[in-house]
Amino acid sequence: RAEYFLERREIGITNVGGKGVVIADGNKFPLNQFDCLYLGKGTKDVQFSTDNANSPAIFYLLSAPAHQSYPAATCTKENASPVSLGETSSSNKRTVYKYIHADGISSCQLVMGLTVLEEGSVWNSVPPHTHTRRMEVYFYFDLPPQQRVFHFMGQPQQTRHLVVANHEAVISPPWSTHFGCGTSNYGFIWGMAGENYTYTDMDPAPIAQLL
Numbered sequence: 001r002a003e004y005f006l007e008r009r010e011i012g013i014t015n016v017g018g019k020g021v022v023i024a025d026g027n028k029f030p031l032n033q034f035d036c037l038y039l040g041k042g043t044k045d046v047q048f049s050t051d052n053a054n055s056p057a058i059f060y061l062l063s064a065p066a067h068q069s070y071p072a073a074t075c076t077k078e079n080a081s082p083v084s085l086g087e088t089s090s091s092n093k094r095t096v097y098k099y100i101h102a103d104g105i106s107s108c109q110l111v112m113g114l115t116v117l118e119e120g121s122v123w124n125s126v127p128p129h130t131h132t133r134r135m136e137v138y139f140y141f142d143l144p145p146q147q148r149v150f151h152f153m154g155q156p157q158q159t160r161h162l163v164v165a166n167h168e169a170v171i172s173p174p175w176s177t178h179f180g181c182g183t184s185n186y187g188f189i190w191g192m193a194g195e196n197y198t199y200t201d202m203d204p205a206p207i208a209q210l211l
Contacts, residue, residue: 006043010066012100012112013037013059014189016141016167020057023047024072031057034077034114036099038107041066058167060139064193066108073105080104080113092123101199109134111192111199116142117185124149124188125179128156128210129202134194136178139169143186151180156205177205 002008013022015031022029022037024046029037039046050057080099086092098104100112111134115124124138140149143166153176154160162170164180172178174194 004044005063006039006041006046008041008065009063010041010070010108010110011039011061011063012107012110012191013039013061014099014112014114015057015059016189017050017058018055019051020059021049021051022059023049027072029072029074031059031074032076034097036075036080036105036112038070038073038100038105038110040070040072041108042069043072060189062110062112062137062189062191064108064110068108070106070108075099075105086121086123086126088118088120090123090126091121092126093118093121094124098199102197109193109195109197111197112189114187114189116187117182119185121185122182123179127207128152128177128179128205130156130177130205131174131192131194131196131201132203133174133196134192135174136172136190136192137169138172138178138180139167139189139191140164141167141187141189143182144184147182147184147186149180149182149186151178153178156209157211159210177210
């Protein structure tokens with residue numbers, strides 16, 4: 001049994017709330033909304049605090065086993081390699097922000113970022129796909145209390161769905177599709193872990209072939 005959580009693990013931390021601070025082994029990392037912090041294998045003491053109790057920080061944590069240590073690093077949304085995808089005509093116009101990846105914050109196996117859908121767009125991760133040799137987690141945020149996302153998962157020819165509310169997450173194994181449609185626009189943090197570290201390596205699951 002490990003003596004502390006990150007003895008053999010790494011972690012990505014994204015703040016989706018108000019201003020906060022993460023203190024890792026005595027080093028302070030202020031995180032504004034949508035800032036990301038990476039802490040590598042061997043980080044012993046991690047503490048969290050919020051600047052304003054009336055507008056608390058909301059830290060989303062994603063961790064995976066690690067065999068190598070990388071230095072702590074932060075990234076803001078503005079510096080997170082934004083890429084615009086989708087079209088208004090297909091209700092999936094969105095911006096992808098990449099934080100932890102091969103050309104961004106270095107890690108052992110974590111790949112992490114977030115996607116924000118524009119007003120009037122409700123579909124995410126279209127066209128659908130799977131990832132060989134890596135799993136993926138979606139954490140939904142900025143979804144109004146009375147709205148929901150219908151998150152589709154499962155093998156492309158045997159899809160199922162989950163009804164997801166704000167600040168809920170869905171874990172998808174490598175063989176599962178992972179895409180969704182909301183009753184309003186929203187954002188979600190995506191995070192992957194596995195031996196396949198290439199962000200763009202995807203196995204397409206064409207919409208017309210889904211069942």
